[in-house]
Amino acid sequence: MVPTMYPNIPQAAPPAGEPIRDRLARAAFELFTVQGYESTTIDDITTAAGVARRTFFRHFPSKEDVIFPDHDSVLDRVRWYLGASAKTEPVFAVAEATRLIFESFMATPEQTLARYRLTREVAALRDREVASVARYERVLSDYLRSRLPNTSEAALAAHVAAASFVAAHNQVLREWLRLGGAKDPRPSLEAALATVADLMTPLIAHTDLERSG
Amino acid sequence: MVPTMYPNIPQAAPPAGEPIRDRLARAAFELFTVQGYESTTIDDITTAAGVARRTFFRHFPSKEDVIFPDHDSVLDRVRWYLGASAKTEPVFAVAEATRLIFESFMATPEQTLARYRLTREVAALRDREVASVARYERVLSDYLRSRLPNTSEAALAAHVAAASFVAAHNQVLREWLRLGGAKDPRPSLEAALATVADLMTPLIAHTDLERSG
DNA sequence: ACTCTAATGGCACTGAGTGCCAGTCTTCAA
DNA sequence: TTGAAGACTGGCACTCAGTGCCATTAGAGT
Numbered sequence: 471m472v473p474t475m476y477p478n479i480p481q482a483a484p485p486a487g488e489p490i491r492d493r494l495a496r497a498a499f500e501l502f503t504v505q506g507y508e509s510t511t512i513d514d515i516t517t518a519a520g521v522a523r524r525t526f527f528r529h530f531p532s533k534e535d536v537i538f539p540d541h542d543s544v545l546d547r548v549r550w551y552l553g554a555s556a557k558t559e560p561v562f563a564v565a566e567a568t569r570l571i572f573e574s575f576m577a578t579p580e581q582t583l584a585r586y587r588l589t590r591e592v593a594a595l596r597d598r599e600v601a602s603v604a605r606y607e608r609v610l611s612d613y614l615r616s617r618l619p620n621t622s623e624a625a626l627a628a629h630v631a632a633a634s635f636v637a638a639h640n641q642v643l644r645e646w647l648r649l650g651g652a653k654d655p656r657p658s659l660e661a662a663l664a665t666v667a668d669l670m671t672p673l674i675a676h677t678d679l680e681r682s683g
Numbered sequence: 684m685v686p687t688m689y690p691n692i693p694q695a696a697p698p699a700g701e702p703i704r705d706r707l708a709r710a711a712f713e714l715f716t717v718q719g720y721e722s723t724t725i726d727d728i729t730t731a732a733g734v735a736r737r738t739f740f741r742h743f744p745s746k747e748d749v750i751f752p753d754h755d756s757v758l759d760r761v762r763w764y765l766g767a768s769a770k771t772e773p774v775f776a777v778a779e780a781t782r783l784i785f786e787s788f789m790a791t792p793e794q795t796l797a798r799y800r801l802t803r804e805v806a807a808l809r810d811r812e813v814a815s816v817a818r819y820e821r822v823l824s825d826y827l828r829s830r831l832p833n834t835s836e837a838a839l840a841a842h843v844a845a846a847s848f849v850a851a852h853n854q855v856l857r858e859w860l861r862l863g864g865a866k867d868p869r870p871s872l873e874a875a876l877a878t879v880a881d882l883m884t885p886l887i888a889h890t891d892l893e894r895s896g
Numbered sequence: 897a898c899t900c901t902a903a904t905g906g907c908a909c910t911g912a913g914t915g916c917c918a919g920t921c922t923t924c925a926a
Numbered sequence: 927t928t929g930a931a932g933a934c935t936g937g938c939a940c941t942c943a944g945t946g947c948c949a950t951t952a953g954a955g956t
Contacts, residue, residue: 490903490904511941511942511943512942512943512944513942521904521905522904522905522906523905523906524904524905524906524907524945525903525904525905527943527944527945528903528904531944532943532944533942533943533944596814597810597811597813597814597817598810600810600813600814600817601809601810601813601814604810604813622858622871623878625854625858626851626854626855626875626878627878629850629851629853629854630847630850630851630854630878630879630882632850633846633847633849633850634843634846634847634850636846637842637843637845637846637847638839638842638843640842641838641839641842641843642839645835645838658835662839665836665839665840665843665886666843669843669882669886673878673882703934703935724910724911724912725911725912725913726911734935734936735935735936735937736936736937737914737935737936737937737938738934738935738936740912740913740914741934741935744913745912745913746911746912746913897956898955898956899954899955899956900953900954900955900956901952901953901954901955902951902952902953902954903950903951903952903953904949904950904951904952905948905949905950905951906947906948906949906950907946907947907948907949908945908946908947909944909945909946909947910943910944910945910946911942911943911944911945912941912942912943912944913940913941913942913943914939914940914941914942915938915939915940915941916937916938916939916940917936917937917938918935918936918937918938919934919935919936919937920933920934920935920936921932921933921934921935922931922932922933922934923930923931923932923933924929924930924931924932925928925929925930925931926927926928926929926930
């Protein structure tokens with residue numbers, strides 16, 4: 471039998487502590503910021519991380535995903551919270567859901583800031599970010615629709631309210647990012663949420679006459 | 684000298700009337716709906732259209748773009764209109780801009796409907812659509828910010844208002860699409876715009892005390 | 897030592913998108 | 927009529943993202 475010529479020689483065991491997924495993400499961030507997103511290949515990333523090219527796609531479905539947080543798990547948390555808010559005032563529940571989303575960004579401020587710098591310059595990443603935000607908006611509007619009558623007025627109110635909360639969220643987050651993460655954005659978020667809630671409560675209530683009286 | 688072996692034999696002249704760009708778009712639409720988006724290659728499209736593969740990318744920057752209308756020209760029209768609305772009531776101008784966007788979809792109803800069916804099933808196309816919408820929202824909020832004081836309250840109001848108008852637009856459009864383009868959506872659009880305008884006018888006015896008071 | 901499982905390495909392949917140049921067609925001027 | 931210039935197309939070669947498949951390795955449990 472032909473000897474197998476020793477493939478798969480074990481790599482010089484890397485830092486040994488950090489999980490491969492984190493090594494890949496860190497290497498990608500560094501390379502993207504140093505030499506740009508487009509001109510960084512998967513090979514560059516995997517070489518820097520000391521793993522095989524194929525391994526990258528076992529941890530991230532695409533090159534874009536490597537810089538984004540785990541939106542799916544945040545979405546699950548938001549859905550779970552809203553699913554348990556069947557008796558809460560709808561506008562209040564959506565405001566709290568918006569807080570949950572915001573806090574998921576504030577959990578890793580440095581990464582959020584680094585990602586912001588990249589998304590400002592790379593159109594593909596910006597579009598990806600926008601798509602994620604749209605998914606949050608969708609979850610919020612689905613919840614509101616489930617709490618309101620099945621009329622086109624209620625559907626309109628649900629979408630407008632969801633879009634407004636998301637817009638408020640984004641505006642506060644962007645302002646914080648623009649200032650380089652200087653001061654605590656939570657007071658600004660609370661003010662924005664209060665403004666939007668005051669605006670949307672009568673709109674929502676008006677479509678829900680049974681509840682509002 | 685070596686004879687050049689007759690490359691580039693002229694194709695059997697196709698329908699001869701329709702521009703190549705339209706032939707490509709039509710072929711792409713048909714193939715996408717029949718055999719799916721992912722399983723249709725650029726080769727399939729160009730073969731069906733009777734042109735070379737390279738020609739596709741001279742008319743469309745990517746496979747996704749082939750089904751989308753010319754958003755850039757619509758954006759230009761919207762920007763032009765808003766640029767000429769320096770003295771119009773801001774909320775009124777944004778409502779009119781939203782009408783412009785809506786009418787650009789209604790200009791080619793069949794194509795809008797066909798695109799909707801595709802975007803419902805293909806995630807990549809849905810994300811692309813969302814990104815386009817975000818660009819419209821951006822134009823609206825930029826205009827509102829230019830008409831308001833340079834405060835964070837005004838910025839918040841601008842983003843919320845822009846998002847609300849876009850959400851109203853999308854909701855009316857989606858409802859029309861869901862019904863297969865049955866009845867004229869313009870009355871619904873007017874009602875939605877009126878609702879949002881009534882909601883946003885005091886918010887905008889409040890951030891612009893100089894003008895309102 | 898053995899088995900089972902999960903993760904990785906490596907290879908081959910498809911397909912999108914780009915750069916480059918040669919050939920074609922149209923237009924306009926001489 | 928000729929020819930020069932510009933715009934468009936065909937064709938080729940190439941890079942790179944992403945996938946399928948299988949061999950290999952490491953670790954846990956028996």
